[in-house]
Amino acid sequence: MFVRLGAPKSGDWLASFREKPETLNQFKEKIKAFARKSNEQRNTIRIQPLESLDDAKSKLAETLMSFTEAFFQSNVEQNSPIEFNKIMASSVPRRDDNSQFDCDGLLSDEIIPPPGPRDLLVAGILFSKDLYHGKLNFVFGVGSSSKRKGVYSFVRFGSEQEARTNPSLYLKRCLRLMAHELGHIFHLQHCIYYRCLMNGSNSLEESDRRPLHLCPLCEDKLEAALKVYNPGFYLKKYHADLLQFFAKAGLQEEVEWTQKRLHGSDMTAL
Ligand SMILES: [Zn+2]
Numbered sequence: 001m002f003v004r005l006g007a008p009k010s011g012d013w014l015a016s017f018r019e020k021p022e023t024l025n026q027f028k029e030k031i032k033a034f035a036r037k038s039n040e041q042r043n044t045i046r047i048q049p050l051e052s053l054d055d056a057k058s059k060l061a062e063t064l065m066s067f068t069e070a071f072f073q074s075n076v077e078q079n080s081p082i083e084f085n086k087i088m089a090s091s092v093p094r095r096d097d098n099s100q101f102d103c104d105g106l107l108s109d110e111i112i113p114p115p116g117p118r119d120l121l122v123a124g125i126l127f128s129k130d131l132y133h134g135k136l137n138f139v140f141g142v143g144s145s146s147k148r149k150g151v152y153s154f155v156r157f158g159s160e161q162e163a164r165t166n167p168s169l170y171l172k173r174c175l176r177l178m179a180h181e182l183g184h185i186f187h188l189q190h191c192i193y194y195r196c197l198m199n200g201s202n203s204l205e206e207s208d209r210r211p212l213h214l215c216p217l218c219e220d221k222l223e224a225a226l227k228v229y230n231p232g233f234y235l236k237k238y239h240a241d242l243l244q245f246f247a248k249a250g251l252q253e254e255v256e257w258t259q260k261r262l263h264g265s266d267m268t269a270l
């Protein structure tokens with residue numbers, strides 16, 4: 001069910017970046033410090049839209065919330081959208097035509113409120129504006145484990161027209177971004193072992209090659225991270241909830257994979 005990563009092709013993420021290996025035990029050691037500071041009161045992932053939502057965006061935001069709920073086995077709530085005028089009136093740096101905004105500026109408490117006592121993290125989302133960060137011309141998003149905050153944009157996943165003509169490709173790109181990036185906030189680093197949702201990617205093409213599921217090692221790490229907040233985390237329920245989500249969203253390939261994972265004999269692979 002799981003495919004080992006082969007040698008990277010020229011242009012692939014692993015051809016350009018050296019990623020450190022990390023075992024499950026090393027991961028558990030790493031999250032100990034965070035576990036000491038956290039508490040079981042935290043159970044909510046808060047989604048903060050950074051623009052007003054029309055019907056199509058509201059529907060996508062709801063779908064993202066159901067997926068996030070299943071993927072991180074957490075309560076998910078949505079804040080009222082922040083009006084675009086507020087961002088325009090703020091000191092968030094932006095590029096000339098106001099189509100691209102600086103991630104650090106958006107992550108300031110002035111725009112995205114800090115997590116409340118019951119919040120695991122706050123994720124700012126943008127549908128029609130682009131992001132840049134530092135010297136990088138554009139980024140899909142940026143997150144911080146210590147601030148428990150991130151900001152993500154779906155604008156590069158296709159025009160509204162493309163989203164209408166190939167809705168499942170567009171949806172999968174959005175879901176992949178959410179799960180991968182929020183996975184980083186839960187301390188998962190890039191996976192170098194298998195084809196996995198946590199593989200790094202240098203391009204949309206490479207990103208599209210990533211599956212919408214974790215490899216067994218990253219799944220064990222996510223389980224360890226989520227158990228800090230949710231000691232009742234149960235892997236079969238995790239897969240059953242994802243199966244239900246994929247069926248409702250009409251993502252057949254993911255339905256079939258998750259069915260196999262759920263009913264297969266290798267629930268404890270590795
Ligand atoms: Zn990443």
Ligand SMILES: [Zn+2]
Pocket residue numbers: 191192193194195196197198199214215216217218219
């Ligand atoms: Zn992995």
